[in-house]
Amino acid sequence: MIFRDARREDLAAIVALLADDPLGATRETTDEAVAEAYHAAFEAIERDSNNRLLVMEDEGTVVGCLQLTFIPGMTCSGGMRAQIEGVRVAASHRGRGLGRRAFAWAVDEARRHGARLVQLTTNKARPDAKRFHESLGFVASHEGMKLDLGAGA
Template sequence: MRFRDATEADLAAVVALLADDPLGATRESPGAELPPAYAEAFAAIAADPNNRLIVADDEGAVVGCLQLTFIPGLTYTGGWRAQIEGVRIARSHRGRGLGRAMFEWAIGEARGRGCRLVQLTTNKARPDALRFYENLGFVASHEGLKLDLATG
């Protein structure tokens, strides 16, 4: 297993992972013909040195993904933070420690970039994910709020 930056050739596999849960199934459009917005978003991520789309590669098969974003800030005396989003592990690879290994890798990347903290959000409809993140040492220290601009 290795963790690497995704390529455009990985895009369909990543979208399929994002769609493979009850919430993702309602908001993603996997398939052979992906909507162009996915390629546009991938191009923007790939062009931004503070954004990385990471895949877990098991002998050429994409079996996990996450987006790692580095955010500069003035708080914490100008400290950088890393944001982890879009975390998914293929059903066939769950329960084997891949998620933990992927997070340890991402946290190591954040440390290497000099980040002060790593943050993430998880949907309240995903209690198993919340337990997983807490077992990794993440603390629910803040309330997270989102405003969906697509629904008004």
């Protein structure tokens, strides 16, 4: 198993991973018009030194992904935060500890980057994901809120 930064040629596999669950299936698409948005997002992530897009590769096949974003802030005495998002493991590779290894990589990377805390959100419709995050030591200390600005915003 290889953990590495994503490359442009990984985009189709990453989008497929993001779409491969009940929630992702409602918000991800391979439609050509939308595909350009994924390319633009990838390029923005690639240019931003505070963003990493990781893939997990098994024998040449992308089987997992996650995004790690570093957020400078004024709170916590000006401490850096790390945000983990978009974590997915292919159905064929679940139950093998790959998610745990991916989170361990992200937490270690956050430490190397000087982050004071690592945060994530998990959809309330994913109780198994919440239990998994808690098993890694994450605590549901805050109530997250979102405002959907729509696709055209």
